[in-house]
Amino acid sequence: MDSHNNQLRRGLDERHMHMIALGGAIGTGLFYGSATTIQMTGPAITLAYLIGGVVIFFIMRALGEMTLAEPVSGSISHYAGRYIGPFAGFLAGWTYWFMWIIVGMAELTAIGTYFQYWFPSVPQWVPSLVALVLMTLVNLLHVKAFGEFEFWFASIKVFAILAMMGGGLLLIFGPIDHGSTSTGVDNLFAHGGFMPHGWKGFLLSMVLVFFSFGGVELVGMTAGEAKNPLKSIPAAVNKVIWRILIFYVGALTIMLMLYPWNEIGTKGSPFVMIFDQIGIPATATILNIVVITAALSAFNSGLFSTSRMLYHLGLEGQAPRIFTKLNKAHAPQRGILFSSLLLSVAVVLNYLVPEKVFLYISSVATVAVITSWALILLTHLRFRKANRTTAFNMPFYPYSSYFALAFLGIVVILMAYVDSTVIALIVAPVWYLLVFVSYHVRQRIATKREKPAATS
Template identity: 65%
Template sequence: MTKIIHEKESLDRGLSNRHIQLIALGGAIGVGLFYGSSATIQLAGPAIIVSYLIGGIIIFAIMRALGEMAVAEPVSGSFSSYANRYIGSFAGYLTGWTYWFMWVVVGMAEITVVGVYVNYWFPSVPQWLSALVVLLLITGVNLVNVKAFGEFEFWFALIKVVAIIGMIVAGIRIILFGIGNGGTPMGLGNLFEHGGFMPNGVKGILFSLVMVMFSFGGVELIGITAGEASNPKKVIPPAINNVIWRILIFYVGALGIMMTLYPWNEVGTKGSPFVLIFDKIGIAGAADIINFVVLTAALSAFNSGLFSTGRMLYNLALQDNGPKYFGKLNKSKIPSRGILFSSSMLMIAVVLNYIVPEKVFLYISAVATVAVVTSWTIILVTQIMFRKAKSKEEIAQLEFKMPLFPYLSYISLAFLVMVIVLMAFIDGMSVALIVAPIWFGILYIGFKVKKKKEAETINVKPVA
């Protein structure tokens, strides 16, 4: 049996079951659904439903792999900590810093979206100014205590959930009963007309999978919250098991309703499909309501991202894979130094919104997709190594086992490799395949320099 070293954490376990469930729910509903769904629909047509089903199954497998480890060993560093223990120190170093990088990049995307939607109400306000205000606001929330983060995330996630359920219910009424359509039921014709259910064939489904996987980025946040959950063994398993139902309802359900009501090739060309649906059933101010919902979705995702970066830097410090500076907590047991450092890095997004506001979202989402796929890949590999490090007796005692192990793990790994390959053939996405090797090269050099300094420190003999 392998001897495992655990990092000693001092974080406050202030997240209740209510917080964890809504954080998990909110993590499965990102801005990708509201802001990026039109692009994916244009790639696959109504068959985007199949894309989200396939992607959802893979995400569920990744989450079960993470859940097995998070329930057995709940820490805030989550998969970075596990990679450090079960693969090696470079794996922990690579995972932690890449995940930190991912959330900084995603945070840039989210505050970019905030600027776009604030412009809807206040066209004279520049995007960079909105981004700056949001950055300062969310940084303040995260510095108070973990309960403040939990409450903020609870209510903002709830707004997203209520809005999408409302849209689905309203859509079903139009489809089945014709309410809002002069009493004439819409039926399912739009799903099979206008070129058929798969207008762009299998190729369309394959290429849509890249943006589909980007939209799922954030579900792994459940593993990060394990270190601050009041009772991780009780709250983490149901939060993870419900991921598949959330994907079916909020992605497959919402997009299915959307494309039943409108021809797939018109979605996004006449304004937000969410706005059009609420407008159709006679809800006053539908555009303002949806704009507010998407704004809160972006704020929610940004809040989660900043939370994650602080915890990841904190755990990297405990692993000796990051500066000791980040291993200190404030009086509220918050890793404030990591949060403030990440926040300062996010100022880059404010600058980008000033220089190239029209291209920020595409470039950032491309880089974020590579980073999140890297994190998911390491989760799967780590879970395989986690099993190998355990005796038969220890495996038998695991409380939340990965189903169909190891087959599902290897299938999921092959799928993630396919997503990366597909990115090379998508305009705007291939930039990430240039950025990623540079980033990994920087990390490798940084790790080697760190190890060399550690070796020199050990070999220094005290002066007599």
């Protein structure tokens, strides 16, 4: 790092870390994307999220073990570069940045869609633009401001989901009158059965299930700015599986018991739609506020991640040095503004193709997410071969790593069979080629600069 004044500050408390990890696990994939996955596989979507959650837990433990050994900003890129090689670090860093750019676009799209619940005549791109400007301003402040925003955003999500689950259980089993709508466990097995579209629909739903989990690895990115990473990181990582069980499997099970799965549409959040159609419009309005908060939270985290990754890549000489410059609040201002500029593409897409933009964006994001997770697992294998261990070792190593890698490979293959995700398999090779060429161009430029310095 250049100087003390050009270093990121450790301003994130343990409570921030817990909520950042929780916020990364609860976002648009649950509130909005679950509508599409429910249509693909019916009530069996709960099993899909459970299996996906086990895979994610292993990935998080691999990252957590490395982060505990070396709590640095830009962790994924740093570890890949150190234990696999410079190109791996370059690929991991820029792919992770790309992933959050795409995820951020998906969140902006969801925000535009949610506002149409109240203002159907307002174009989808308008709320997206407002959210982009607002969150950019937040990220330009001190990292503690980001932490506070994320803490309260995540707190609202957690409280709302728990309240919704409690209210849902009362509607199903309690004395609350829910009108003529049929509710109960029967909804999980009626209307075609638990897995109405068979194993094909179940397997294909795994593509969007994995997109839903994108962001859980954010804990690793915050390590460089955590006040007490050795304590907060293990605690946050270990709670991932419980968050998934409660907020994905639990919440969706209750939602599917409340309303028949085949009558849940794909416009808007299924959480909002279910309560609205049961006849509780006030609750639906409150939930719409919550899902907007959730999307803003995920977008806030994404913008944070992209700027920190650019900062790290700049320090490593794998991105322009301008991204290492910090403002008076010690925030990487140029990285934030550069990422915001690219995220504005989502506003344009919402203007051009508002109906299809979410599926297109989420499919591309899924490939980037899977690439980042695969690199985490591969790096962890090399990390352990280098005899690096901590008190937070990954369970069932190395079988858990191979299992998770195999599952990620299966998801990529499945993407070829979903019309809306085929585009991602076209974009991915183009992206890998672009990264490969960019890396070697930078290497040649660096070599040419070193030769005159060596001869002078």
